[in-house]
Amino acid sequence: MPTLSSERRNVEEQTFIDGVINRRAGRPGALLSILQAVQDHNPHKYLPLDTLRYIATKTQIPFSRVYSVATFYALFNLDPQGNNTICICRGTACHTRGSRNLLQSVRLELKLGLEDPGDTGDGDKVLQTTPDQKFTVRTVACFGQCAMAPVVEVNHRIRGHVNERTLEREIQTIQKESE
C-alpha cells in the first residue's frame, strides 16, 4: 500500500484522498475533480509532489499524465499559496485602464520585486507568493467583468474600478486584520 512520504504523512489527509478517489474513480475525467478536491482540502491550496504521486499510484493513472494535467490548468498550484490571494486581470479592457501599473504597484507594495520570475520574458504572467506566505499575487486573462475595468479579485471577491490607492488600502486592511 503506497503512503505519502514520511515527513508529510498525515493520516487525516490520506483518508481524505482515499475517500475522494473511491467516490470518483472510474468516471471519465475523474482525475480533474480528484485533483480539485484534494487541492481545496490542502491548507495551503496546493498539490505537493508527494500527493500527486500518491493519487497517481492509487488511481493507476500514469505519473506523467497526472503531472501533465496538474500543470496544464492554471487552477492547480504545485507550490504553497499565500493566505490571501490578489488576482489582477490582465485582459485587454483592464490593460487599457492601467492594470499593468496596478500589478507593478502591488508587487512593489508586497516587496516582491519586478524581476521576471521565469526565464520566458513574458513578465505579464505572474504568480508570486511573499516569503511570509501571507499574499499570493497572480494574473488572469479575463474575469468577464470588463465593464468594471480594471478588475482585481481579492480573496475571491471581485473589485471593479480599482486604482492604486484603493488596492493599497485593501492590502493594508488585510495586513491589519491578520495581525
Added chain:
Amino acid sequence: MSQKKLSIRIDGELISALEGQTILEAAKANGKYIPTLCALEGLTPVGACRICIVEVSGVGRLLPACTTPIQEGMSVITNSPKLTLYRRISVELLLVERNHVCAVCVSNGHCELQSMATALGISTVRFAYNYPKLPADLSHPRFVLDHNRCILCTRCVRVCAELEGAHVWNITSRGIHARVVSDLNQKWGESASCTNCGKCVQACPTGALAEKGRAVEEMVKKDDSIRSLAHRREVQA
C-alpha cells in the same frame, strides 16, 4: 464483416478506400504522398503539426489529413500553392520556437524537420527566433533528451503509452512553456516507469531524443520497427 467501400477523389484521381480510414491512410494506401511530421504509422493521430493539411472541396478551411475521416464523394487536393504557403508557415514557426541548430545536431541529415524544411524550400525564417534557454537531460544511461530540438509532436508520448505501455512521457504546461516531461517532472534516468526500450528515441523525428555516444550526423532513426510492432498488434487484435 466487410467494411464499406467509399470512393473519393485525391488530386482528381478517383480511388476507393475503406470507410473509417482517414484521408492520410487512404492517400497512403493509394500511393499518394501527403507530407507529415507528427503522424507515425501505428500511433493514434493527434493533428498537432498541421503539416498534413489538405484542401477539401466544399470546406472553407484546411483540414488535417491525419485526423479527418473520409466521406463518400470527397474531393481532396494534397498540393497547391496555398497549402505550401501554410505548411511553410507551420515549419517556420517550429524552427523559431526552439534552438534548431542543424550544424551541431546528432540528427543532421536524418531529421524529419530538416528534410521537411528543405522540401518546402525554406532557406530563411521570416519570424524572430525565440532563443529559449532550455536544458538537456543527460541522466539516462543510454539516451539523451535535448529540449532545444523538440517540436512537441508527442510521438514519444504516444509510442510509450500505446506500444510500450509505460507512459513515461507527457507534455507539461502549455503554449510556449510546454515541455516533454518524464513521470512527475523527474530526471529521465530516475524514472521508475521507463523500461529503457528506446522506442521514443526511434520515434522522435528530430534530434531531441537520441542515443548517447552519437556525434553530429550519426543518429539515424529506425522507426520501421515501431511500424511493424504496431502492425503485429493490429493483426492480433
